[in-house]
Amino acid sequence: MNKVYVTAIVKDVPAEEYGHYLPPMKARRMGKLQKRALVTALKAMEISGVGEPDAILNGTAMGCMENTVQLLNGLQAEGEEVNMPTCFMQSTHNTVASMIAIYTKNHGYNTTYSHRTISFELALQDALMRLRTGRIRTALVCANDELTELQQQQPRFFGQLEVQDRSEAWMLSVEPGEHPLYELENVQIIHEKGQEDHAIIHKKPL
């Protein structure tokens, strides 16, 4: 069994750094979440020195809500005459993980978890099992959600689920490298009927 290290954690990349990771020309047609997710992922790759992770995983509680709400509004306004192909193809929950793969031409394992507030932890657990058993040596694990104007105005519009407006990226590796942050020991997932699902990440600071 391999040990698994967290070699980079990136969140809240300042807007002025975006240009360093993503040429404005390429960012032009991307939505806010896509840009933020991609820049966060690219920064984690740069810091860790892992440009081509063996796997890219994303966790998202609600997926790409900006495009989803836009299409719902379109359906409402125009009825079934609505014609929003780009919006639709970028509304699926896996848009972010596959966009990172398309941008970095990465053919590795690629998946997306969308299970309420524990989506990131589920992605982390998947990566951890693959790394431990030697199926892969590095994995980029991300968390990405966005809050639309509709959700900011009416936080309970889609229900009780609390969504954090965030982009976060962790690089995991079976090699500690020069500056490992943690050893990732375990991820615990707990479901009890009628309770909110929760997860615990067991990590040892190094």
Add this chain to the structure above:
Amino acid sequence: MRPKVVITGMGVVSALGLGVEANGFALMQGISGIREVRYLPTGHREFPVGEVQLSNDELRRMLQLPDGQLYSRTHLFGAAALREALSMANLLEHKGLVLISGTTVGGMDVTESLFPNPLPEGHPDVHDCGASTNDIADSCGDFDYISTISTACSSAMNALIMGKLMIESGERDIVVAGGAEALSLFHLNGFKSLMILDRERCRPFDQTRAGLNLGEGAAYLVLESEESARKRGAQIFGVLSGCGNACDAFHQTASSEDGEGSYLAMTQTIADAELSPSDIGYVNAHGTGTPNNDASESAALRRVFGEQLPPVSSTKSYTGHTTSASGSIEAVFCLLALKNGFLPYQSEFQNPDEQCITPVSGKKAPQADLRHVMCNAFGFGGNDSSIILSRYE
């Protein structure tokens, strides 16, 4: 050594009917479930669909779920399929089960029926994918680990792949995995915008193919370590012997010309199963019926199998494209083919296309002594997956 992952239960709901038996019968007889829309409140009657032929109310009553609450069809299909799978595996009373389910639509059918109004204050969550999976699990059994995968049309297959990993890693002995997906106006109109819906029944790999028909349904497989299954004295229906997942990394909705992602997924699953291409007796292709998918998948199949291409067909000509649920629905079809010794065939196939492989066709299901079959599911974003199911011997 990795524990062998066997299948000890399965459940399915699709346009072909409710339950494994009904689906198997239609598949062998070559009867398509694709017809004019009946339950989805759409004006687009020009697009045939593979709907489950039951209303929400009929499903709810059948499942004995309380009235006075909003149910997504995803939840209802999922619960029907999950109960069948648990019952077959004798696990309805089992404590502490795992469910990994794939969906993308989740409760969108409910959301769009209310929009622009919100979910009523105090109503349990319905919209998000995780809420629909929790509802499916909690209305069927005792689950202490629930997870949802959302990789568009490969979601359910990726759930099976994760289930196998959990058992092989020794995390759990039993994992129920699959997916559920209802039709929604949201994605019917989305696919319409992409101009990939056929106005006639879809014709995968046919020269005249003009797109896909959407379908809906659910299927779950009970995955179990061989040791646990034997200890429980469970009946074993097959082995999940190989898994592959790769990204085409080409385009958000189009597949690359040479099918790189699907080629990688198929070669990985063959390697994972410790087999060679010549061991595969049948491939249940992703085969959506869109010009792009079928050409790209054919290119990849030719790269994987060369001159020794096994029989291939797409059962989407019967169910429509059940999107997130397709991977597990078609895995059930593969298990039926293995168990009953036949090749799923495309009863309405007519015109071979040079760009494509020629699928199994004819008036009758050919008999075949199958040991290993491959099943493909590819999603938006190039999320390509493939598994191998084998006879238990």
